[in-house]
Amino acid sequence: MNQTRGINGDVVLLYAHPSAQHLARQIETICAKTKEVNSSNGPTSELPPSSPSSTTTSPAKRLAPSGRYSSLVSARHVEFRNTIQWKKFADGFPNLFIEDVKYMAGKDVIFIGSFHSPAVVFEQLSVLYAFPRYLARSFHFILPYFPTGTMERVDTEGQIATAKVCMMIYGLHSFDTQQDHIM
Template sequence: MIGADGDRSAVEEWIMHKSKRTSKRYQIIAAKAMEPMARLLEANYPARFRFHPTAWGKFPDGTDCIEIGGFTPHNVISGEHVLFLGSFHNNDVTLSQFQVMIALLQNFVEDLTVVLPYYPTGTMERVTREGQVATANTYAQLFSNLPSCGRPTRVMVYDLHTLQNRFYLHGNAIASLQTTIPVLIDELRRTNVDCIAFPDDGAAKRFAHMFAGEGFATVICGKVRNGDERVITIQDGEPRARNIVIVDDLVQTGGTLYECGAALKERGALSVCAFVAHGVFPSEAWKRFARGGDRCVFDRFWLTNSIPTTTDRLPKDDVYTVLDISDKIVQDLDKYTS
């Protein structure tokens, strides 16, 4: 990806430099939803990655009938570094993928790296009533009890919503927390955005330091109680005459994101855009932010392809721009490559 001025992004320059020094190769196994990313990695880095399609079938009774790629007619998986690209977008595919991870680890792989860009149960890490299930904990139990191939499974997650979840993993799995913010910064260098806004203090604490030295002004929003209502206010910074992007880790229905955008425009922002690492958008909530929607407050809405089952459905000629994180994944893999 070359910028308009002909310069390569910082991520791409880093990858080119590292690729000259490392020879670690990965055999890729991917969830069905992540196959396009697997093919992209193989096409862009043929010396580093080889993708083996898996048949994610079902028996007539609905149980899994899976054949992992790379084992026939010749086994090219055993003894190799294996990269598993996962997508836990529903419970059915999640269980199927755990079955494949277990099978891989029981077939004498050298090591297993799981790239799960979006960890969907991150917000369910505690309960408020007895009997509720903290699914962040149960997923962590499944990861932590994967078979051992002699070294822990590395679980790479991007912009985890609740950072303490990383400590839920133990035993045979270790969390490796990454961020998509460098991909956004590369994108912003090609725009007129001059201010980063955060919808609440939590987002500011999580992300503000990642923009240090980039020259952006900062605005922090927050909710305050007004009678029985909670309204968005500007708690720090001045949005007037600024071109702003609101940054957060994920969006579900997007109510707070919308209210924050409207408040910034009301306070005199020249333009307001949004960025989220993970566009969850249940029940096609993205339609409300698209042109003609009742929450169409953003000039541009950036998100990553961490949840392709969502981003593949977004309209192409609208406010949405999907940022590809495949190069960032390669960079993050190499952070721990000798």
């Protein structure tokens, strides 16, 4: 596994459910190509002096290939980690293990999930709830497709809005209520 560091010394760790590993590998490849393009563009393009960000100690950034300041790209290394064991016990319940929890400490972590089937939701939620315990600096969960998003309202009495129930289970914020909290 490549452990090349970005300009600011950070590595972004990218994990994925087995059904989303192809997407994770694509993201890793695209990020590596973007980093190569940025590295070959010569010296770092600084922000204009009038910008408040130009006086901060943020990591060096380059202009994106589009050349626009509004699309600055940070040169950070994204590393796909295929180190989660997705096994099952004899009764079918998940038997999960994250091999590199010590390496995760202090790093930014991204998990790409896939809730394509109710059978895989519980195992991913188990992993999601475990990540914060391993001292990741930040944790982001990406769910490219929310499958029950097509049943978000009740048109006929007796119908159940399954999307709302799933959002409550996952702890997501529901914007269709007046409450401003996350379960």
